[in-house]
Structures are given as structure tokens and as C-alpha cells.
Amino acid sequence: MTEEKDPKYRNLLLGILFDGIGMLSFAIPGIGEFSDVIWAPIAGWLMTRLYKGRVGQAAGLITFAEELIPGMDVVPTFTLTWIYTYLLSKKKSNK
Template identity: 60%
Template sequence: MKTQEIILQEEKQRKLLLGLLFDAIGMLSFSIPFVGEFGDVIWAPLAGFIMNYMYKGTVGKVAGFFTFLEEILPFTDIIPSFTLTWFYTYYIRKKDKN
């Protein structure tokens, strides 16, 4: 049982670090106003796919859709959608199950 707990803890940490990285990538275009928004055309669908891949089930699908919207809409790159989804998955949703 301890081995499974260690694996779950490592997965949790890996998803947090990847989420922070992907949020930083998404915010890069925010640092270059107007020019960077064109990069979102490529990043938005990729970010939505990555989110859907990282979080399975309904959470992944809903978060993937909102991540796509957040990245494709102008001036919304500041929202850390990957980090918020991680927080929801491991803290808010966890409380709902208990």
C-alpha cells in the first residue's frame, strides 16, 4: 500500500510542476502584447489537448475546453488554468469525495 501512495504523491508533484511550466508557456505570449496573441493560435489547441491528457474523465474534458478558451481569447493568458485544475483535482474535489 505504501508503494501506491508514493506513486500517487509523485504523480501529484509531477502534474503540479508540469502545470506550472505549461502556465508559464501560456503566459509568455501575454508578455508580448498583440504580437504574442498570434502564438496563441498554435498554443491554445495544444494546451487544451495537454490538459485533457493530464486529467482524465470529465475534469480533463471541461478543463481542456476552458484552457483552450482561456488561451485563444485575447488578454486572458494571465489565468493559470493548469495550476487551478491541479488545485481543484487534489484539494477541492478531494474534499467532495470525503
């Protein structure tokens, strides 16, 4: 059994989970927006742990801001970062 060095699918599963957690604030009107104040820095930090380098730093800042802005919780930043990292940037580097 070989162990995969690239955390590609682990990052996808964790990203979907973290996006779901971020969207939970819609389930609790009023209290949900307060929870974003707590979740925003955690989500930003988690993003920098999942994706290293400039991509992780930029995505961490975007995630932090997205979680703080009311109504923006529906944007799946973790999943979009995965798509950029593993699908879009790979196509650019192959050209």
C-alpha cells in the same frame, strides 16, 4: 525506493510550466496573441492528457478557450485544475 503511482506533484510542476508558457505571449506584444492561436489547441490537448475523464475534458475546453481569448492568459488554468483535482474534490469526497 517506492515509485508514486499518483502523478500529483508531476502534474503540479507541469501545470506551472504550461501556465508559464501560456503567459509568455504577454512578453511579445503583437506576436504574442498570434502565438496563442498555436498554443491554445496544444494546451487543451495537454490538459486532457494530464487529467483524465470529465475533469480533463472540461478543463481542456476551458484551457483552449482561455488561451484564445485576448488578455485571459494570466488565468493559470493548469494550476487551478490541479487545485480542484487534488485539493477541492478530495475534500468533497471525504464528506
